[in-house]
Amino acid sequence: MQFHLNGFRPGDPSVSDPLDHAARGPDLPDTTDVLTVGCGPAGLTLAAQMSAFEDIQTVIVDQKPGPLQLGQADGVAVRSMEMFQAFGFADRLMKEAYWVNEVTFWKPSPDDPSVITRTGRAQDTEDGLSEFPHVILNQARVHDFYLDIMRRSASRAEPYYSRQLTELTTVRAAEYPVCATFTNLDTGQTETIRAKYAVGCDGARSAVRQAIGQKLEGDSDNVAWGVMDVLAVTDFPDIRFKALIQSETEGSIVLIPREGGYLARFYIEMDKLRRDERVSHRNITVDQLIAAANRILHPYMLDVKEVAWWSVYEIGQRLCPKFDNGTAEHLPNVFIAGDACHTHSPKAGQGMNVSMRDSFNLGWKLAGVLRGQYPSDLLQTYSQERQAVAQMLIDFDREWARVIAGKADVADGTFDDYFVRHLRYTAGTTIQYRPSRLTDDDTHQALATGYQIGTRFHSAPVVRAADARRMELGHVAQADGRWRLYAFGGEGDTGAPGMPMAALCDWLVQDPGSPIVQYGAPGADPDALIDLRAVFRQGHAELDTSQLPALLIPAKGKLGLRDYEKVFCPDHKADETIFELRGIAPKGCMVLVRPDQHIAMLAPLEGTARLGAFFDGIMQVWG
Numbered sequence: 070m071q072f073h074l075n076g077f078r079p080g081d082p083s084v085s086d087p088l089d090h091a092a093r094g095p096d097l098p099d100t101t102d103v104l105t106v107g108c109g110p111a112g113l114t115l116a117a118q119m120s121a122f123e124d125i126q127t128v129i130v131d132q133k134p135g136p137l138q139l140g141q142a143d144g145v146a147v148r149s150m151e152m153f154q155a156f157g158f159a160d161r162l163m164k165e166a167y168w169v170n171e172v173t174f175w176k177p178s179p180d181d182p183s184v185i186t187r188t189g190r191a192q193d194t195e196d197g198l199s200e201f202p203h204v205i206l207n208q209a210r211v212h213d214f215y216l217d218i219m220r221r222s223a224s225r226a227e228p229y230y231s232r233q234l235t236e237l238t239t240v241r242a243a244e245y246p247v248c249a250t251f252t253n254l255d256t257g258q259t260e261t262i263r264a265k266y267a268v269g270c271d272g273a274r275s276a277v278r279q280a281i282g283q284k285l286e287g288d289s290d291n292v293a294w295g296v297m298d299v300l301a302v303t304d305f306p307d308i309r310f311k312a313l314i315q316s317e318t319e320g321s322i323v324l325i326p327r328e329g330g331y332l333a334r335f336y337i338e339m340d341k342l343r344r345d346e347r348v349s350h351r352n353i354t355v356d357q358l359i360a361a362a363n364r365i366l367h368p369y370m371l372d373v374k375e376v377a378w379w380s381v382y383e384i385g386q387r388l389c390p391k392f393d394n395g396t397a398e399h400l401p402n403v404f405i406a407g408d409a410c411h412t413h414s415p416k417a418g419q420g421m422n423v424s425m426r427d428s429f430n431l432g433w434k435l436a437g438v439l440r441g442q443y444p445s446d447l448l449q450t451y452s453q454e455r456q457a458v459a460q461m462l463i464d465f466d467r468e469w470a471r472v473i474a475g476k477a478d479v480a481d482g483t484f485d486d487y488f489v490r491h492l493r494y495t496a497g498t499t500i501q502y503r504p505s506r507l508t509d510d511d512t513h514q515a516l517a518t519g520y521q522i523g524t525r526f527h528s529a530p531v532v533r534a535a536d537a538r539r540m541e542l543g544h545v546a547q548a549d550g551r552w553r554l555y556a557f558g559g560e561g562d563t564g565a566p567g568m569p570m571a572a573l574c575d576w577l578v579q580d581p582g583s584p585i586v587q588y589g590a591p592g593a594d595p596d597a598l599i600d601l602r603a604v605f606r607q608g609h610a611e612l613d614t615s616q617l618p619a620l621l622i623p624a625k626g627k628l629g630l631r632d633y634e635k636v637f638c639p640d641h642k643a644d645e646t647i648f649e650l651r652g653i654a655p656k657g658c659m660v661l662v663r664p665d666q667h668i669a670m671l672a673p674l675e676g677t678a679r680l681g682a683f684f685d686g687i688m689q690v691w692g
């Protein structure tokens with residue numbers, strides 16, 4: 070963590086100095102740059118991301134009287150942990166959460182199908198998939214971490230609670246084209262706010278979605294499922310393992326151990342619903358859930374001592390064809406994210422994860438457009454990229470729900486095999502954006518086979534040259550809207566003048582075609598737009614840092630202090646270095662990473678024209 074850049078400041082370095090106008094009144098302001106409706110995972114990811122930009126005004130609103138306390142989702146995929154690292158709270162979450170290390174599989178015993186028996190176990194997250202574990206933690210705690218980030222930001226951002234959106238309209242060509250009307254549920258009064266952009270993160274019954282004329286399309290599977298978080302005494306031996314349990318005639322359970330060592334969540338398959346029957350018509354009680362759990366677990370018993378939370382729902386896979394209000398004539402200014410535009414069963418643990426990553430995709434684009442860095446048509450890429458991801462999720466979830474319920478013929482494999490094969494997908498690491506102006510084609514893919522263009526940047530261990538600290542390279546990336554350019558040196562490149570690494574740095578600082586020269590804000594630090602990090606092949610003791618180009622030890626801030634944290638070396642104590650782990654070619658390469666951690670392009674170190682052309686395709690001169 071870096072601090073004191075603009076002068077020594079005592080106290081907690083994670084708390085920013087407040088802006089002059091940080092204190093806000095009790096009423097909604099008249100106008101804002103970005104209005105976010107809904108304080109679920111999607112809305113809070115967006116609000117936390119926007120709070121990093123001091124020059125952008127944001128307002129987040131929810132109809133609830135205060136923060137979520139319990140229930141709803143709990144699975145945090147490794148890809149989300151990587152995103153939390155960029156927000157700065159992955160460590161806190163790991164400390165508190167349950168870690169899903171192994172999964173066990175239970176089926177009817179071949180000798181006596183009326184009892185279940187363990188048929189297998191599998192490692193949950195394959196070695197090397199991520200530096201983070203797959204964890205389980207109450208959604209409410211994830212919300213808390215985001216709220217904490219917002220409170221520590223310069224704007225001291227806080228949601229406005231007890232505000233229910235009742236109407237949202239747009240007037241094209243106005244400075245604040247979106248007009249939202251809320252009922253204050255405490256006072257009964259109506260409040261109106263105008264915004265440049267609005268984002269509906271208001272869940273499956275989204276009023277924003279309805280206001281922009283979008284519909285969730287798809288079906289319910291007509292199967293009722295119950296979920297309960299319980300403190301219980303049991304003789305079921307795998308109570309602290311994630312377990313997929315199928316009984317012969319009584320249905321299925323997905324067991325998720327929870328944080329704290331005692332709590333466990335049971336997803337329980339209940340009855341098939343009749344056509345057009347809603348789950349609410351069944352009046353299912355928690356006692357029925359407990360009884361069903363005991364029948365499925367037979368011969369084991371579950372003695373529930375306390376029910377912390379429970380709910381009943383029906384599975385449905387529904388998706389909006391478009392995630393914004395853009396038309397052929399008009400660019401979008403209202404967006405929807407999370408459950409507002411895709412709903413599916415919770416058992417693959419994707420709802421919260423995919424919702425958060427929707428708004429992580431949108432946040433930096435909104436900020437850049439509002440600042441004048443990108444043309445506003447860049448916002449069209451949000452729906453294009455995330456709708457495709459959601460379609461894949463819906464397809465996966467439909468099959469997964471049937472597999473869990475034991476109703477699918479899973480091609481080439483059993484239930485256990487199917488689960489293992491799809492672990493990478495559920496971990497969130499296989500998402501790959503298609504070629505577009507934000508994602509280059511694969512012309513130079515061979516330069517780094519472990520960095521697939523369009524996928525997330527996969528971290529690996531390195532040693533920081535300035536102080537020999539072993540660390541993860543990917544952890545230099547923060548959720549701050551900046552691009553990262555990782556330059557991997559070729560064999561023999563010492564960074565000395567004239568070598569490819571130095572030539573790249575010279576071009577970035579001096580050439581009229583460089584994105585930093587063309588599109589950097591006047592007077593900004595040299596890494597404000599693109600944060601360059603160099604990884605050399607030598608051990609840190611062999612690297613002569615005195616001859617490195619100035620851009621790798623840049624002068625920054627009010628005092629012109631040098632930033633010594635831009636240069637890295639391989640961790641030669643490890644079995645494989647980052648160069649082998651990620652298949653980097655002997656001549657090196659550069660890897661350009663978007664502000665949302667996805668790889669935008671690969672190019673040779675000499676490929677400056679390609680780098681320049683990429684930024685020319687997405688940026689405009691600041692202002």
Ligand SMILES: Cc1cc2nc3c(=O)[nH]c(=O)nc-3n(C[C@H](O)[C@H](O)[C@H](O)COP(=O)(O)OP(=O)(O)OC[C@H]3O[C@@H](n4cnc5c(N)ncnc54)[C@H](O)[C@@H]3O)c2cc1C
Pocket residue numbers: 106107108109110111112130131132133140141142143144208232233234235270271272273274275276296380406407408409414415416418419420421424
């Ligand atoms: C009751 C419930 C139980 C769930 N159980 C599970 C589970 O067991 N496992 C699992 O994996 N997932 C579960 N989910 C789904 C999971 O929580 C979601 O996938 C995830 O929260 C999606 O995040 P989101 O931010 O898109 O929407 P949400 O988390 O639904 O957040 C939407 C927010 O918008 C607010 N809002 C809605 N309408 C308005 C309005 N008109 N005005 C102002 N504010 C509004 C809501 O109060 C809410 O805070 C559950 C969801 C719900 C609602």
